[in-house]
Amino acid sequence: MLLVRRLLLLLAVFALFACNKKESASTSAGGSEPSSGTKDVSLTGAGATFPYPLYSKWMSEYNKLNPNVKINYQSIGSGGGIRQVVAGTVDFGASDAPMKPEEAKGAPGKLLHIPTTIGAVVVTYNLEGVTQNLKLTPGVLSGIFLGEIKKWNDAKIGSLNPGVNLPAKDIAVVYRSDGSGTTAVFTDYLAAVSPAWKTTVGTGKSVKWPVGLGAKGNEGVTGQVKSTPGSIGYIELAYATQNKLPTAEIQNNAGKFVAPSLEAVSAAAAGVEMPPELHVSIVNAGGDAAYPIASYTYLLVYEDAKDRTKGEALAKFLWWATHDGQKFASALDYAPLPPTVVQKIEARLKTLKSGSKVLLTGM
Amino acid sequence: MTVNAEVPLVRSESGWFSRLGAAGNLGDWLFRRITALNALLVIVLIGAMAYEMTVASSLSLKEFGFGFITSTVWDPVRQIFGALPFIYGTVVSSLLALLIAVPISIGIAIYLSELAPAAVRAVLGPLVELLAAVPSVVYGLWGVFALAPWLRESVEPLLQAAFGFLPLFQGPHQGFGLLAGGIVLAIMILPTISSVAREVLRAVPMSLREGALALGATRWETVRTAVLPYALSGLIGAIILGLGRALGETMAITMVIGNRAEISASLFAPSYTMASVIANEFTEATEELYLAALAEIGLLLFVVTVVLNVVARLLVWRVGRMPSGGRL
Numbered sequence: 189m190l191l192v193r194r195l196l197l198l199l200a201v202f203a204l205f206a207c208n209k210k211e212s213a214s215t216s217a218g219g220s221e222p223s224s225g226t227k228d229v230s231l232t233g234a235g236a237t238f239p240y241p242l243y244s245k246w247m248s249e250y251n252k253l254n255p256n257v258k259i260n261y262q263s264i265g266s267g268g269g270i271r272q273v274v275a276g277t278v279d280f281g282a283s284d285a286p287m288k289p290e291e292a293k294g295a296p297g298k299l300l301h302i303p304t305t306i307g308a309v310v311v312t313y314n315l316e317g318v319t320q321n322l323k324l325t326p327g328v329l330s331g332i333f334l335g336e337i338k339k340w341n342d343a344k345i346g347s348l349n350p351g352v353n354l355p356a357k358d359i360a361v362v363y364r365s366d367g368s369g370t371t372a373v374f375t376d377y378l379a380a381v382s383p384a385w386k387t388t389v390g391t392g393k394s395v396k397w398p399v400g401l402g403a404k405g406n407e408g409v410t411g412q413v414k415s416t417p418g419s420i421g422y423i424e425l426a427y428a429t430q431n432k433l434p435t436a437e438i439q440n441n442a443g444k445f446v447a448p449s450l451e452a453v454s455a456a457a458a459g460v461e462m463p464p465e466l467h468v469s470i471v472n473a474g475g476d477a478a479y480p481i482a483s484y485t486y487l488l489v490y491e492d493a494k495d496r497t498k499g500e501a502l503a504k505f506l507w508w509a510t511h512d513g514q515k516f517a518s519a520l521d522y523a524p525l526p527p528t529v530v531q532k533i534e535a536r537l538k539t540l541k542s543g544s545k546v547l548l549t550g551m
Numbered sequence: 552m553t554v555n556a557e558v559p560l561v562r563s564e565s566g567w568f569s570r571l572g573a574a575g576n577l578g579d580w581l582f583r584r585i586t587a588l589n590a591l592l593v594i595v596l597i598g599a600m601a602y603e604m605t606v607a608s609s610l611s612l613k614e615f616g617f618g619f620i621t622s623t624v625w626d627p628v629r630q631i632f633g634a635l636p637f638i639y640g641t642v643v644s645s646l647l648a649l650l651i652a653v654p655i656s657i658g659i660a661i662y663l664s665e666l667a668p669a670a671v672r673a674v675l676g677p678l679v680e681l682l683a684a685v686p687s688v689v690y691g692l693w694g695v696f697a698l699a700p701w702l703r704e705s706v707e708p709l710l711q712a713a714f715g716f717l718p719l720f721q722g723p724h725q726g727f728g729l730l731a732g733g734i735v736l737a738i739m740i741l742p743t744i745s746s747v748a749r750e751v752l753r754a755v756p757m758s759l760r761e762g763a764l765a766l767g768a769t770r771w772e773t774v775r776t777a778v779l780p781y782a783l784s785g786l787i788g789a790i791i792l793g794l795g796r797a798l799g800e801t802m803a804i805t806m807v808i809g810n811r812a813e814i815s816a817s818l819f820a821p822s823y824t825m826a827s828v829i830a831n832e833f834t835e836a837t838e839e840l841y842l843a844a845l846a847e848i849g850l851l852l853f854v855v856t857v858v859l860n861v862v863a864r865l866l867v868w869r870v871g872r873m874p875s876g877g878r879l
Binding site: 288391404 | 627725812
């Protein structure tokens with residue numbers, strides 16, 4: 189009796205095992221066989237935190253349209269994204285600032301930048317009783333962050349904002365303590381408009397700030413500015429819009445004071461010619477309506493995909509994201525790409541290949 | 552027949568293989584080996600961590616050498632790195648935390664072990680331990696929204712008015728800075744120090760207390776002359792454990808300390824700790840030298856923490872070995 193029971197148990201376990209094996213065989217991800225369109229493909233990406241809400245929306249929408257393609261994105265920061273894509277642990281990377289040549293060293297192939305959307309950095313402040321937007325010129329803004337302009341009622345700020353009751357308080361500067369693309373864009377702008385900033389501080393995701401306190405993340409800067417009277421800080425546009433924070437109007441290259449908005453950001457992008465390498469700085473852009481502190485954010489992909497199926501799925505996703513995906517951008521406070529840039533991206537995506545065969549056909 | 556200190560569970564002393572077969576002893580043999588392996592694993596882990604940290608920071612060790620510890624410049628754009636501002640921030644915030652927390656937690660420990668009625672002890676004891684259970688991010692949030700504004704509006708102006716002649720209390724005050732960091736750390740290490748101190752005080756033999764009381768000492772005199780001297784090394788061990796916790800604290804302190812790599816004499820000034828700079832800048836650091844410099848700061852922190860913990864363990868262990876009435 190005992191023997192029979194044991195044999196039956198063994199048989200049951202074996203049957204279970206066999207069933208499992210059959211299931212897993214039919215759902216295995218694509219190998220290097222030619223794509224059939226119905227094979228399950230799983231892509232992974234990592235990088236910048238700034239565009240994460242938009243990428244997250246894109247990936248879920250794309251999955252609804254193409255249920256066999258699953259894309260996973262980890263927002264670990266631009267630096268991490270670059271490191272992972274160079275090391276080959278993810279299929280694509282994401283970065284706010286373009287890669288520096290030394291960062292691309294060690295990559296097993298050529299990495300391309302594909303612009304996906306445009307973001308902006310706004311200057312926010314905490315001044316009791318001041319409800320209207322402050323107007324600031326590049327000189328005054330860099331003076332504040334350099335520590336040269338120390339008080340709110342300084343004549344330089346007062347002359348730009350007549351009629352605004354500026355208190356005799358010290359300006360408490362707040363910057364990002366963590367390395368971030370937001371800092372990279374903001375310091376890029378300050379370096380472009382202030383030679384003093386360019387020589388003493390420079391541009392980067394982390395810099396040595398002349399004055400101020402550091403707070404972690406957009407949330408940290410917002411929290412600190414909100415709770416410290418007389419403070420000024422810089423945050424992402426999406427953040428300021430959603431939290432209804434006061435923002436400064438910055439004088440742009442054409443001399444006009446522009447409030448930050450998606451239209452102003454798109455105007456900035458339209459005012460700068462996109463070079464063939466598909467990455468460019470658009471701070472201090474020309475044009476009357478351009479907001480001066482804006483930047484593209486990029487996805488980093490290999491020109492030559494190792495795995496044809498994955499490469500094709502990624503190329504198709506990028507095509508969708510830069511065309512149909514753009515309509516999701518404004519609702520999430522990101523500016524859509526200008527049509528001229530999309531055309532250039534199309535031409536570049538058509539050069540993506542795996543081995544000798546081009547990935548996108550029939551587009 | 553000799554009696555072994557180690558109870559002979561195997562019958563013969565010949566090779567390990569023969570011991571395998573000893574009937575009924577395989578379990579014990581395995582038990583001893585596996586638990587020894589677990590203990591060894593911890594040591595191997597620490598060694599591996601130290602080794603990996605050294606390898607990761609080799610570029611920075613080569614580039615800056617000893618000057619890394621004395622340089623005050625932390626410039627990621629120019630790729631010049633120095634750890635002194637972080638060492639200063641870490642040490643000063645931890646010392647400030649100790650200064651605030653030690654009297655309070657030793658007081659709590661003495662009260663709970665010597666003076667409190669059993670009912671009070673049963674309630675207060677767990678409540679103090681509860682402080683240790685609060686996540687450090689919560690402390691940080693409390694610091695940002697409650698402590699810093701309060702310091703900025705009420706405490707720091709008062710301190711500046713009363714003690715403004717001292718460089719410690721000069722300069723602009725934002726609420727965020729070394730003082731806020733020290734206070735938050737003090738609250739976080741309070742339960743650590745007080746619970747270890749309570750254990751140490753409980754280990755003091757009752758006979759010492761009874762002897763002192765019999766000689767006519769008051770409660771305070773008993774504690775001062777009989778209990779504390781005996782427990783002193785253990786209390787110092789508890790303090791050092793608290794210090795170890797303060798040195799490594801990251802999240803709470805980075806939210807209130809101001810994150811500015813500058814050395815200033817004032818307690819109101821913002822500062823930066825070793826743990827905070829690693830947490831803040833590591834994910835976005837792409838240059839090799841930058842990463843190596845951050846790894847070297849991690850190595851410095853690791854070394855300091857390990858050394859302090861070893862010293863603490865030795866001190867706390869001594870109290871168990873002291874003959875009764877022994878002093879340090």
